[in-house]
Amino acid sequence: MDYQKYLDAILNFIERNATNVITAIIILIIGLWIVKKIVKLTKKLMTKNGADETLQKFLGDLIGWILKILVFITAISQIGVETTSFIAILGAAGLAVGLALQGALSNFAGGALIMIFKPFKVGDLIEAQGELGVVKEIQIFVTKLTSPENKLVIIPNGILSNGNIINYTEEGKLRVDLTFGVSYDADIKQTKDVLMQVLLRDKNVLKDPAPTINVSELADSSVNFAVRPWATPENYWDVYFGIIEEGKKALDAANIEIPYPHQVEIRK
Numbered sequence: 001m002d003y004q005k006y007l008d009a010i011l012n013f014i015e016r017n018a019t020n021v022i023t024a025i026i027i028l029i030i031g032l033w034i035v036k037k038i039v040k041l042t043k044k045l046m047t048k049n050g051a052d053e054t055l056q057k058f059l060g061d062l063i064g065w066i067l068k069i070l071v072f073i074t075a076i077s078q079i080g081v082e083t084t085s086f087i088a089i090l091g092a093a094g095l096a097v098g099l100a101l102q103g104a105l106s107n108f109a110g111g112a113l114i115m116i117f118k119p120f121k122v123g124d125l126i127e128a129q130g131e132l133g134v135v136k137e138i139q140i141f142v143t144k145l146t147s148p149e150n151k152l153v154i155i156p157n158g159i160l161s162n163g164n165i166i167n168y169t170e171e172g173k174l175r176v177d178l179t180f181g182v183s184y185d186a187d188i189k190q191t192k193d194v195l196m197q198v199l200l201r202d203k204n205v206l207k208d209p210a211p212t213i214n215v216s217e218l219a220d221s222s223v224n225f226a227v228r229p230w231a232t233p234e235n236y237w238d239v240y241f242g243i244i245e246e247g248k249k250a251l252d253a254a255n256i257e258i259p260y261p262h263q264v265e266i267r268k
Contacts, residue, residue, distance in 0.1 A: 020078050020079045021079055025075075027075045028072070031074065035064060035067040035071060038063070039060050042060055042063055043056050043057075046060075106158035107141040107142065107156045108141060108157070109157075110156070110158040110160060111138070111143075111157035113157075114143065114160065114161055115140075119167060120135055121138075124168070125169045126145070126166060126168065127168070128160055129155050132148065133151075133153050134146045136152070141156065141157055142154050142156055143155050143160055168233050168236075173209070173230050174230065174231055174233055174236050176228070176229050176240050178226075178228070178229075178244065179225065180225045180251070181219060181222030181223065181225070181258060182222060182225070182251065182256050183257035183258070183259050184222070186223065188215060190254065191223075194254045195225065196211070197250065198247050199213075199227070201246070202229070204232075204235040204238050205230065205231060206229070206230040206232070208230075211227075211228060212228045213227050213228070214226050222258075222259045227243065
């Protein structure tokens with residue numbers, strides 16, 4: 001292969017287009033410097049507005065690459081390279097990649113929406129797509145939860161952002177719904193007083209909103225009481241299980257019967 005021939009052709013090209021080559025180099029250098037400043041400014045604005053760190057990096061990189069491609073196309077057009085076909089090839093390649101990664105792009109868009117509108121944050125207890133768990137990590141394509149059984153749950157952000165999300169942590173307080181059934185022979189006021197004392201003794205039950213106890217149903221074999229204490233999300237299960245246990249003990253101590261099925265032996 002005659003390398004000297006190719007080298008002479010390159011040198012002749014540069015000699016004939018020296019001005020354009022210098023202009024292209026200047027455009028490339030200045031353009032890349034401006035792109036760097038724009039990306040830095042964009043990340044700074046996102047940080048100021050509280051955007052997630054993952055979103056900042058991803059959008060910053062995406063904007064950077066798009067602007068760099070535009071600078072490169074502008075630079076090579078200065079030295080006589082036909083850019084129309086080049087742009088068409090980039091467009092076709094982008095369309096093909098977009099179709100191939102349709103699911104991934106949907107998840108990316110969902111992740112961006114979650115990070116911008118913040119329906120939940122790391123550490124929140126949420127329920128979504130039939131799953132309940134504490135948010136462990138919000139990535140650009142998926143969100144990871146830790147279930148009450150300590151299982152890792154991974155939900156794609158596309159379907160997560162388009163579905164219903166219940167955030168149990170956002171308001172800071174949760175109502176605990178419990179039901180106690182007692183005998184029809186029990187005194188209603190006494191039963192309320194006994195159960196209310198259980199609620200007031202529990203340090204995890206919030207004072208505001210105040211807990212309530214009301215007769216909710218006259219069932220076939222019991223008078224049912226709706227017991228409604230409030231708790232913080234992290235103390236929810238402590239209150240739930242604790243009130244059930246202490247409520248049973250208190251009712252027994254007060255000789256208030258909790259009905260249950262009895263088997264009667266019939267002798268012949």
